[in-house]
């Protein structure tokens with residue numbers, strides 16, 4: 001009886017160690033479109049399940065048609081396989097990714113990279129859409145949309161009326 005409990009505890013502990021290793025590995029996978037940000041802080045890793053059969057990672061892309069998803073799936077599979085794990089990578093679109101899922105650290109990195117992150121909206125998307133977008137260079141709130149789509153669908157191009165900087169903004173969704 002005691003042995004069984006100890007064995008189970010040891011198993012749970014080993015699973016916890018493996019799970020932590022998987023999360024660490026996932027933190028080494030960058031977003032292909034914004035290499036300064038990893039996929040964990042971007043909030044697209046929905047779940048990690050570790051059991052006797054291996055590791056199941058579920059990703060939720062920032063946009064359903066995000067062309068970078070394929071690259072991310074391959075990078076995730078490679079990073080987890082490097083731990084000696086059997087890995088399965090699946091995609092879930094429900095519930096959809098929200099810009100709120102991005103960590104504060106990721107927002108700061110985006111800003112330093114010259115991309116304006118969207119503010120947290122707690123589901124009240126209209127508030128985020130109506131809120132002024134600050135220029136990542138001079139912090140001025142008077143910026144306008146120049147092009148609804150930037151280099152990717154998730155971003156738009158804006159111009160700062162104060163310093164003239166043209167920058168991309170991660171759209172709130």
Ligand SMILES: [Zn+2]
Pocket residue numbers: 135136137138139140160161162163164165
């Ligand atoms: Zn500016």
